[in-house]
Amino acid sequence: MQTVTLEQQLTRLRRDYLATLPGHARVMMEASRMLTHVRWDDSTLEQLQKEAHLLAGSGGTFGFDRLTQVGRELARIAEEQLQTTGKVTLASRTRLEHACEAMLAEIETVLKVRKREKPLPREAGIGARLAILDEDPIQGQHLKLWCEAWGYEVSWFSSLSLLLEDAREHSYALLLVDPLGFASVTPLLQEIEASLAMPAPVLLLSARTDITSRLEALRAGASGYLTRPLDNDVLRAEISRLLASNRLTRPKVLLVDNHKAQAEMYKASLDQQGFDSRVLHKPMMILDVMARFNPDILLVNSHMNELNGPELARLLHQDSRYLQVPIVFIANSAEVVHDEPSITLAGDDFLIKPVTDRLLMDTLHRRLARARHLSHSLKLINGSQEEGGLQNRGRFFQQLETDLAANRSSTQSGKEKDILLYLAADKPELLRNQYGVMGCAGLGNQIDHWLAAHPSIGRRGCALSDLVWLVKIAFQPGLTAAATAEQFREQLSHTPFSLAGSSQTLNFSAGSVALSSDLPDAEHVLQGLETACADATMAGGGRVTMASLNGNKARPPLAERLQKALKAHSFVLQYQPVVNLDTNQNHFQALLRLKDAQGNLYLPEEFMANVPDYLKDGLAGMDRWVIEAAVSALDGVQGAEAEACSVIIKLSSSVNTLMEMVPFITNVMQNARLREDRRLYFAFQEQFILKNLEAVRPLLETLSRLNAGIIIENFAASTKGFLLLDELPLIDYVRLDANWNQRVNRREEVAALLEVLHRRFGGMDRVIACRVEDAKTFSAFWDMGIRHFQGYFVQQPGNSMLLE
Numbered sequence: 001m002q003t004v005t006l007e008q009q010l011t012r013l014r015r016d017y018l019a020t021l022p023g024h025a026r027v028m029m030e031a032s033r034m035l036t037h038v039r040w041d042d043s044t045l046e047q048l049q050k051e052a053h054l055l056a057g058s059g060g061t062f063g064f065d066r067l068t069q070v071g072r073e074l075a076r077i078a079e080e081q082l083q084t085t086g087k088v089t090l091a092s093r094t095r096l097e098h099a100c101e102a103m104l105a106e107i108e109t110v111l112k113v114r115k116r117e118k119p120l121p122r123e124a125g126i127g128a129r130l131a132i133l134d135e136d137p138i139q140g141q142h143l144k145l146w147c148e149a150w151g152y153e154v155s156w157f158s159s160l161s162l163l164l165e166d167a168r169e170h171s172y173a174l175l176l177v178d179p180l181g182f183a184s185v186t187p188l189l190q191e192i193e194a195s196l197a198m199p200a201p202v203l204l205l206s207a208r209t210d211i212t213s214r215l216e217a218l219r220a221g222a223s224g225y226l227t228r229p230l231d232n233d234v235l236r237a238e239i240s241r242l243l244a245s246n247r248l249t250r251p252k253v254l255l256v257d258n259h260k261a262q263a264e265m266y267k268a269s270l271d272q273q274g275f276d277s278r279v280l281h282k283p284m285m286i287l288d289v290m291a292r293f294n295p296d297i298l299l300v301n302s303h304m305n306e307l308n309g310p311e312l313a314r315l316l317h318q319d320s321r322y323l324q325v326p327i328v329f330i331a332n333s334a335e336v337v338h339d340e341p342s343i344t345l346a347g348d349d350f351l352i353k354p355v356t357d358r359l360l361m362d363t364l365h366r367r368l369a370r371a372r373h374l375s376h377s378l379k380l381i382n383g384s385q386e387e388g389g390l391q392n393r394g395r396f397f398q399q400l401e402t403d404l405a406a407n408r409s410s411t412q413s414g415k416e417k418d419i420l421l422y423l424a425a426d427k428p429e430l431l432r433n434q435y436g437v438m439g440c441a442g443l444g445n446q447i448d449h450w451l452a453a454h455p456s457i458g459r460r461g462c463a464l465s466d467l468v469w470l471v472k473i474a475f476q477p478g479l480t481a482a483a484t485a486e487q488f489r490e491q492l493s494h495t496p497f498s499l500a501g502s503s504q505t506l507n508f509s510a511g512s513v514a515l516s517s518d519l520p521d522a523e524h525v526l527q528g529l530e531t532a533c534a535d536a537t538m539a540g541g542g543r544v545t546m547a548s549l550n551g552n553k554a555r556p557p558l559a560e561r562l563q564k565a566l567k568a569h570s571f572v573l574q575y576q577p578v579v580n581l582d583t584n585q586n587h588f589q590a591l592l593r594l595k596d597a598q599g600n601l602y603l604p605e606e607f608m609a610n611v612p613d614y615l616k617d618g619l620a621g622m623d624r625w626v627i628e629a630a631v632s633a634l635d636g637v638q639g640a641e642a643e644a645c646s647v648i649i650k651l652s653s654s655v656n657t658l659m660e661m662v663p664f665i666t667n668v669m670q671n672a673r674l675r676e677d678r679r680l681y682f683a684f685q686e687q688f689i690l691k692n693l694e695a696v697r698p699l700l701e702t703l704s705r706l707n708a709g710i711i712i713e714n715f716a717a718s719t720k721g722f723l724l725l726d727e728l729p730l731i732d733y734v735r736l737d738a739n740w741n742q743r744v745n746r747r748e749e750v751a752a753l754l755e756v757l758h759r760r761f762g763g764m765d766r767v768i769a770c771r772v773e774d775a776k777t778f779s780a781f782w783d784m785g786i787r788h789f790q791g792y793f794v795q796q797p798g799n800s801m802l803l804e
Contacts, residue, residue, distance in 0.1 A: 009145055014062050017138045018111060025107045027051055032100040036093070042082060049078035052103065053180060057207030058139050059110075060229025068229050070106045072209065074099040128173040128243055128274050129365075132156045133163050133192075134205075135181045143176065143205075143230070150236055164191070171251060171365045173274050174242055175202045178228075185213075186220040193221065201242045205230065219429060221466075243274075250276040251368055254295035256283050256312065257330075258304050266299060269357050275364070283307040286315065290322060297368055299360075302331040302350070313348070323779050324374055326367040330355060377579055381791040383773040384459070389445075390452045394793030396462035396470065400522050405603040407517045408558060418460075418472045419481050421488070422511040422529035423451075425467040426541035431506075432466075435499060440466060443506075446497045456488065470526070472515075481514035485544045493542065509536035513547040521600040525549060561596040562607050566614040570595045571622070573629050578648070578768055578790045587681065589648045589790065590630050592622075608652070619653045624664060626651070630680060631672045648681040648711060655692045662702055669706040681709035681732065686721055693727065704730045711735060711768075717753045725760050735768040735790070744769075744780045754784055 031048040035041075052075035059067030077099050081092055130152045134140035137158055144156045155170070157163040160182075163175075175192065182188045189202060201223030206213060209227045217225045224238050253275045257263040263279045270277040280289050283304050302309035309329045316322040328349045349363050383395040390396070400420075407417075425431065425447075432440050444467055451471055452459045461471030476484045489510050496503040511532025519525055525547075532547040539545075556564075572595050575588040594602040612618045630647045651658060669680065682703055689696055689712065700710055715721055715734040725731060734757075743750055757767060764785035772778045772789060781789070 013138055013142050013145070017058065017062050017142075020138065021055075021107050021111060024051055024055060025104055028100055028103060032097060036097055040093075045078055045082055048100070049075050049082065050180070052078060053207040054136070055103070055107075057178075057180070057205075057228030058136065061139060061142060064110050065229075067106050067110055070099075070103050072207075074103045075207070129153045129155070129171065130174050130176060130239070131163060131166075131172040132176045133160065134176075134178040135159065136178070139178070139228075146232060146235075147176075147239070150239075152239075160188070160191070167192075167369065171368050172200050173250075174239060175200055176205055176239075177202055178205045179217075180207065185216050185222070189220045189222060203238060203242060221432075250274055251297065251364070252293065252295045253277040253297050253299055253364065254289065254293055255279045255299045256286065256304075256309075257281065257299075257301040258283065258306075259301065262301070266360070269360065270299075270364075273357075273361055283312055286312055287319075290316065290325075295325065296371065297364060298325060298327045299364070300327055300329050302329040321775070323775070323782070324371055324378065326371050328360075328363055328367060374581065377581055378775070378778065381579060381772055381789045382775060382778060383771065383792060389448050390459055390461045390463060390469070390471070392792065393462045393464065394791055396460070397522060397794075398792045399460075400472075400525075401601075401603065403515065404519055404522055404525065405606050407515060407519065408602075409517075409606055418474055418515045419485055420513050420515055420525065420529065421469075421471050421473055421485055421544075422464075422526075422533045422547075423469045423471060423489070423492075424509055424533050424537065426507040426509055426537065428467045439499065443467070443497060443499055447492075450492070450495060450497075454488075470529075475514075481512065482544065482546055485510060485512040485546075489544050507542045509533055509541045510544045511536065511547050512544050513549050519549055520598065521602070524600060558606075559610070561598075561600075562594065562602065562610050563614045565594050565596045565602075566607065566610060567616075569615070569621075569625060571625055571629070572601070573626070573633065574794045575633070575647070576790060576792070576794055578788055580788050582765075582787045587646045587648050587788075588633075589683075590626065590633075590650075591794070592626060604652075611652075620657045620661060623651045623653050623658075623661065627665060627668055627680075631668055634678060634680065635672070646679045646681055646709065648683050648709075650683045650713070655695045658699055659695070662699065665708075666702065666706060669708060679707060679709050681711050683711040683713050683735070685713050686715050686724070686737075689728075690720055690724060693724070697728070700728060700730055709733070717750075717757070722756050722760070733766045733768055733788070735770060738771055740769065741771060741773065741777055744777060744784070758785070 028048060028051050031044050031051070034044045035048070052071045054071075056068050056071030056075055059065065059071060074096075077092075077096050081096060084092070130147055132140055132143055132147070132154060134143065134156065135158055140156045140158065144154045147154045155166065155172075157166065177188070177192070179185050179188055185204070192202060202221070203224040203226065204217050204222045205226050205228055206217075207228045214225050223242050226235060226238060251274075253270055255263045255266055255270075255277060257266075257279070258281050260279075260281055263281065267277045267279055278289075278293055278295070280286065284307055286307075300309040300312060304312075307315075309327075309331075313327050316325070316327075326348065328351060330351050330353060332353055349367060351359065351363060379392055382392060384391050391399075428440075431443070435443070444463065447467075447469070448463055451457055451461055451469060454473075456473040456476075457471050461469055464470050473484065473488055475481070476487060479487065489508055493508050494505055496505050511529040511534075513519070513525065513529060513532075528547040528549045532545040536543045536545040572593045574591040574593055576591055578587040578589060580586065592604055594607045596602070611622055615621055617624070626649050630649045634645065634647055653661065672680075684696070703710060709732040710728075710730055711733045712721075712724070712731055713735045714737040716737050716739065725734070740750075754764075758764060761767065765787055767786050768788040768790055769781045769786050770790040772781065772791070778789070
């Protein structure tokens with residue numbers, strides 16, 4: 001079969017591009033007709049602007065420079081009109097009409113005159129892996145061909161979802177992204193960064209040439225910005241620059257092998273493929289080298305004299321710091337593959353000699369992607385980011401929500417206990433440009449530990465983003481809230497931090513509020529604090545601004561707000577995922593909230609006592625709403641994960657009322673037609689079932705017949721609890737109570753209990769651990785065989801588990 005040359009592929013893409021121009025012309029003609037003769041509206045103008053941007057960015061790519069110039073002029077005129085607040089004038093309408101006519105005329109000219117494609121260079125492979133995100137298949141494939149001609153290994157993706165799915169399995173040294181189809185650059189880059197198997201720079205390729213778009217990209221974290229159409233020489237130089245500057249973030253591989261020649265051969269291949277590799281010939285020194293080199297992955301010879309591969313892995317497994325580091329074993333035969341179980345949390349691979357470079361690289365990238373995904377999951381599960389640091393966001397937000405609810409329910413109105421501080425380093429863009437992403441990350445860790453160790457905080461805080469924190473500080477005796485906050489900010493600003501080999505101080509701005517019973521819910525408090533911090537920054541930085549959240553004095557009393565919200569059935573559900581770290585299959589615990597007319601959210605402990613008085617049908621009416629809302633949430637989940645998505649709900653009605661609800665539950669479940677793993681789970685407290693076993697049994701049997709799942713909460717592993725499991729073989733999961741988090745590290749004390757659980761379930765895969773506070777506790781649960789964990793974060797069903 002005849003091989004298709006690169007020049008032939010480019011010719012085909014140019015022909016495909018020309019074939020799309022009549023379609024673009026028809027869209028612009030229709031938009032111009034609508035704006036001129038029918039109705040002037042922003043949506044039509046935005047469509048015209050998007051078409052102009054698309055052609056401005058692509059014309060020069062295929063040698064049609066005039067098409068790019070005319071497209072930019074049309075896009076500029078359309079954007080100016082979109083930014084005009086007044087009515088459209090005759091002059092502006094005429095300018096837009098003439099620019100559109102010029103655009104259509106140029107398209108007609110291009111279709112008559114065909115230009116030859118520039119010849120492609122032919123170079124040997126360099127090895128770096130690039131990813132392209134471009135919704136336009138012609139431009140995306142065109143760019144892919146050029147990058148491949150320069151020797152790079154390239155994958156092109158037409159949608160963000162395809163890129164994020166692939167990022168779970170593969171690592172890339174650089175991403176080239178066209179943001180045309182996205183409303184904002186910032187959330188786009190945040191979602192990409194959170195999903196990458198390993199950190200990588202992002203080069204934006206945009207048809208927009210204005211300084212505002214460039215500045216937005218810089219602030220969002222883009223590593224570079226090029227305007228389309230692309231100059232190939234400039235593009236190639238920028239790719240080379242970013243790959244060189246990214247050497248500090250290259251994946252680090254530690255090769256452990258007492259055969260020096262073999263290890264050096266693997267090292268040469270890894271270095272050529274963009275890894276940062278180091279060789280250890282004396283495996284007994286593994287702990288010392290791990291602490292100094294801190295590798296992302298290990299490549300280990302399975303057959304070594306003084307310490308073989310599986311023994312080395314079990315040694316590392318004793319330290320929770322290395323539980324997430326994947327290990328790839330290289331073995332002489334397939335026997336070891338069947339004899340050794342997976343040892344690390346990230347999973348292991350056994351490669352049988354001889355090992356090709358392609359197989360080795362694909363295996364390393366796959367395991368690095370798994371480790372990256374796992375690291376994100378653990379941050380969501382654990383209560384603390386790391387030992388000695390602040391709490392995770394989900395953990396702190398949950399505690400803040402609980403504290404605010406307790407304050408609102410307090411009879412001591414206005415009493416101030418702590419101060420909440422939204423803290424940000426001034427001029428973060430300058431710091432990022434001066435010290436780089438890695439330098440700023442190290443600086444953030446230093447500040448994080450300083451804040452956690454401060455006696456006024458005691459780890460009560462979290463990092464919100466790069467160089468931004470939310471912390472709770474205690475009042476200083478004799479000082480006002482403003483004075484206490486300013487004193488703390490001054491102390492932080494005078495503390496030297498190590499940066500780029502020297503010690504220096506930084507300036508900070510903050511938004512502040514005293515926590516009292518007069519505050520709204522957490523979401524409104526955070527919005528007010530963010531605004532106050534921004535005001536402090538805009539005023540020059542280096543100051544504290546008190547958030548204006550105490551304008552709630554004129555609000556109706558709490559009881560009156562709750563009464564109106566309950567009568568209106570103004571409930572909402574939030575969802576807390578239960579993550580399976582082996583399969584990534586997730587359940588979502590539904591959390592009930594009440595929303596008042598001002599948009600404030602209230603926890604069940606704030607309004608539950610009022611339900612019988614203000615809500616028609618009382619608790620039963622509330623439970624019916626929860627069931628219908630949970631089923632609706634399942635119906636709304638789309639995509640590949642839809643069939644494996646489940647929602648967990650907890651009912652509040654009494655035993656007798658629950659039995660009366662059986663017909664309603666049956667009707668809802670049958671109409672929902674939930675199939676396979678897409679299920680609704682009902683959770684019941686262990687003590688509730690123990691006290692009402694005979695009354696509850698018929699309900700559980702009915703739920704089971706309807707394919708609903710059953711979960712026992714707060715399982716204490718008592719004798720009665722184990723007997724309950726024998727009495728009710730229908731139980732799908734048990735969720736351990738909080739006492740297990742203290743006892744789990746004392747394996748001898750719980751060995752018998754674990755054995756009973758193991759026999760009852762045939763394994764530990766249906767046991768859920770919750771409220772894990774640190775990596776040590778998590779490691780102990782993992783050793784027990786538990787794979788389901790419920791953290792503190794809140795997220796909608798169907799969303800990626802990589803997002804916090």
